[in-house]
Amino acid sequence: MPMYEFRCRECGARFEELRGLNEPDAGVECPKCGGGRVERLLSSFATSATSAASSPSGSSSGGSCGPRGFS
Ligand SMILES: [Zn+2]
Secondary structure (H helix, E strand, O other), X not given: OOEEXXXXXXXXXXXXXXXXXXXXXXXXOOOOOOOOOEEEEOOHHXXXXXXXXXXXXXXXHHHHHHHHXXX
């Protein structure tokens, strides 16, 4: 289940909420003020974190394997 970032239009607080793809934004309440007027933000940080976590392991394994094969 993907995690989305929301921002409260009442107090401006930002928080994360687990939401299903078919679940509407309705029902999401601000944990700070309890307001229901929230907007979903683009969760670009989630995709960047996933790619950053997967790329170092892949590049390190490939880098260690390459030089050994040549020498
Ligand atoms: Zn709020």
